Amino acid sequence: MIPASISPALYRQAFLVGAVFAVYGGTFGYPFQFDGIKEILHNQVIKDISRIDLIWNYNPSRFLLFFSFAVNHALGGVDTFGYHLYNILLHVGATLLVYHFIGLLFRAAARLEGEGQNRQMAGALQFFMALIYAVHPLNTQAITYIWQRSASMVAVFYLFSMVAYLKSSLDQMDGAPQERWKPWRALALATALAAMLTKQSAFTLPMALVLMEYLVISGSVARLRQRAIWLAPFLPLLLIVPLLTVFYQAGEVTHLAIRAVDVPPPLHYLFTQFDIIILYLKLMVFPVGQNLDHHFILVTSFWDSADSFALLMAILAAGVWLGRKNPMASFGVLFFFLTMSVESSFFPLPDWVFEHRMYLPSVGLYIALAALAETTTRNRGRNVRWSLLAVAVAAVALLGVATVKRNQVWATSASLWEDVVKKSPDQARGYINLGSVKKRAGEYSRAQELYEKAVELGGGAAEVHHDLGVLKRISGDLAGAETSLRMARKLKPDMIITALELGKVLEAQGKYMEAGAEYTAAANLSPTFIAAHSHLAALLEKMGKPDLAEKVYMNILKQNPGDGGALEAMARLLRARGENDAAEEYAARATQTE
Incomplete structure (x- = not known):
């Protein structure tokens, strides 16, 4: 029995919070992984929260993200508990925002269509769509992978801005006093600005607001023109990401001639993204085969991904077609494509596919599903509604279990990269990272096997050849070690430690003159590198x-x-x-x- 003083909506939201902690509560002790080691664990910038200037200059487009890491470090050092708690609380916030967003969109739809419609399922669909979002395993990478806080944090600011703008608009049109709706409009603008300073994918937010205003608030171009004054303050925000990129982001966005070394041509990237977006949609419907490092071959011809393109265009066309029949569903579909566009279209990124890129766009699909389900079941019998709810309950249970199991993969670096190697056997990066894990654990033979496989697959970066050379030296294969270390020196001549290691291998083979040359090279590269001087002096004694x-x-x-x-x-x-x-x-x- 629900006390009269507490609304059912409050109980639903409490359940959503509990669901998030139920599926993510086992992750608090998980370590920093992958990019989190460099960007958080070993990042000196975040270790002094008082140096706001350093945090800003490090990456202005992600200032609030790195500031949040600085807060974590100030409160708990490198203990991952606080970092995970912060991420989980962000997911709680995103889940509650999805809940309120769908509820407000149903309210807006009722306003456009007329209040006479029977909307018995709206409340249940609002709750279950948010609940599925809360426990869906496709979101694990944005939550459990600490570094990808960027995806969840920008989503929270983005959704808060959308929700606040929608609420203020509906209250305003319903005749509420200004003191009730104007603070929400101010919050919408403030959180939009915060989103722009969290991650570059927030660039589309002003466009999303225009889309929402047209489809579910104004309902017509004429009415949109009348309300354009309320959108005007958001449009200058479109300049923030480009300006910060041009004036500050030399580290992230460099000259195309330099970027071309690491990323494919824009058109090839776009063709490949057609297939990748279909993968994202498959994982949303059937989340089997999740992987930190999916393997994709670059698509260089449009016709090689034409089937994926056709399917995506069919979904997009359906979204446009629904504009008049079901504006809320139309908005959801178009919101999905709009929010996917920054990272999955023409602008090539070094990593073509990451599951966390669906964290915000998937909200659009939940909105569309809620709208279509509500319309389909409207005025249907009780059996239809109960059947739909039974399916939703079963989906939540299965997805929750899948999320717990997927989170377990992130428990250690070894388990994470073992999973990658198993699922992407033709991708070199998994072998490189697992090899590094095994090397740190003292499993030198296994590490050597993994590095050799990585080189075989084309993952022959200088650092890989260096580590392989060191492992071969440890195993006694001096000739093999020399070959690997010489390759590393060729690929990256300024690697001081490689010159030192090559000198050790040459000395062990009695090649004293060559060893001396490598020690001298290391010393010249870094005159303060004492180890190089020490080995050179000892060799001269020996000679x-x-x-x-x-x-x-x-x-x-x-x-x-x-x-x-x-x-x-x-x-x-x-x-x-x-x-x-x-x-x-x-x-x-x-x-x-x-």
């Missing part, structure tokens, strides 16, 4: 050149007077030529540094 070795040791001590190895070496060299007093002085200094 019977104590005078040259002494000069190198003295150079080390000039940089670091307390270097114990260099002090002991100097003591040894001085004793060898009979300068015992000087040798004892160095030996004493070496003892003091221990």
